[in-house]
Structures are given as C-alpha cells and as structure tokens.
Amino acid sequence: MKRLLYPAAYAESPYTLDYERLYERGFRGILFDIDNTLVPHGADTTPEADALLASVQRAGFKVLLLSDNGEARIARFMGNKALPYISNAGKPKPRSFRRAVKMLGLRKQEVLVIGDQLFTDILGANLAGLTGILVKYIGYYDAGDKGRRRALEEKILARYAKSRAAEQLGNITREEAKDVALR
Numbered sequence: 353m354k355r356l357l358y359p360a361a362y363a364e365s366p367y368t369l370d371y372e373r374l375y376e377r378g379f380r381g382i383l384f385d386i387d388n389t390l391v392p393h394g395a396d397t398t399p400e401a402d403a404l405l406a407s408v409q410r411a412g413f414k415v416l417l418l419s420d421n422g423e424a425r426i427a428r429f430m431g432n433k434a435l436p437y438i439s440n441a442g443k444p445k446p447r448s449f450r451r452a453v454k455m456l457g458l459r460k461q462e463v464l465v466i467g468d469q470l471f472t473d474i475l476g477a478n479l480a481g482l483t484g485i486l487v488k489y490i491g492y493y494d495a496g497d498k499g500r501r502r503a504l505e506e507k508i509l510a511r512y513a514k515s516r517a518a519e520q521l522g523n524i525t526r527e528e529a530k531d532v533a534l535r
Contacts (some may be wrong), residue, residue, distance in 0.1 A: 465483065
C-alpha cells in the first residue's frame with residue numbers, strides 16, 4: 353500500500369517543473385489538480401496560473417483539469433480559458449483518471465498527474481497506472497490547522513525521500529529552480 357502513495361517525483365510547485373524535459377521523455381498530457389496545486393484553495397485563477405497553462409499547451413501538452421470540486425468552482429477558476437475538465441472526480445478512485453486519459457486521446461504512459469495530495473492525486477494516479485508528480489501544497493497551515501492527513505503525508509514523504517522511488521523521474525525541475533528537500 354505504501355508504494356501506491358509514492359509519487360514518481362516531488363517538486364516545489366508546478367511552476368518549477370521543466371515541461372520541455374518532461375515532453376522529451378514522452379509525456380504528452382497533464383491532468384492538473386486546481387486547489388492548493390495551481391492556486392490557493394478556493395481562489396480564482398492568477399496570471400501565473402494562466403501563463404503556466406498557456407505555456408504548457410504551447411509546448412505541445414494536452415491539459416485537463418481534474419478536480420473533486422463542483423462545476424461552479426471549476427468555471428470560476430477557468431474564467432475565459434477553454435480547457436477540458438472533470439468535476440466531482442471522486443479522487444482517488446481511478447475511474448475519473450482513466451476517463452481523463454480517454455478524453456485527451458492519449459495512452460496512460462503519456463499522461464502526468466500533477467497535484468498536492470498523496471491520498472487523492474498521487475494514489476489515484478498510481479491506481480490508474482499514471483505517473484504522478486506531487487507538488488508542495490500552496491497555503492500555510494499552523495500546527496493546529498494542518499490536519500491529520502497532511503501530518504501523515506509528511507511522514508510518508510520522509511520515507512519516500514529515503515527510498516529509491518524518489519529517483520524515478522530524475523531531475524525534472526528547471527535549471528534555475530533549486531532542488532527541494534522533502535520536509
């Protein structure tokens with residue numbers, strides 16, 4: 353079970369990833385989580401998120417938003433962007449992940465999942481046979497607000513950092529981005 357919670361890679365944020373390098377490695381599609389991955393929980397889109405999504409698409413990636421949020425939340429985030437999405441995804445159940453791959457018209461080995469949670473994004477990616485990249489969640493939690501799930505994630509990530517699984521994708525961050533030590 354522990355291996356199902358391990359991501360193929362861990363990065364500081366989706367904004368530090370080297371998408372050209374990932375494209376060169378054969379990835380053609382990306383399923384992005386929204387809240388605490390691209391923007392803080394419940395926030396509207398930002399110029400940085402818009403620029404990232406446009407840049408990734410210009411690089412040749414097909415993009416789909418995969419969220420447990422409802423349609424209204426996704427529509428608010430998307431604003432004027434025209435992206436395919438799946439709302440109320442029921443992560444980590446693999447059904448929506450597989451549906452997303454089909455919607456993109458790709459094979460599962462060509463699709464990345466980028467999200468901030470081990471128990472939804474990464475577990476779902478692994479159950480569906482996809483490659484999951486965990487990013488540090490956007491947002492700040494004090495000790496009393498962090499929650500049990502985030503505390504458990506930190507323990508799992510500490511083990512992950514010591515395992516060979518942490519080397520699965522190698523260096524996938526831009527050269528100007530510093531490597532992140534798992535916390």
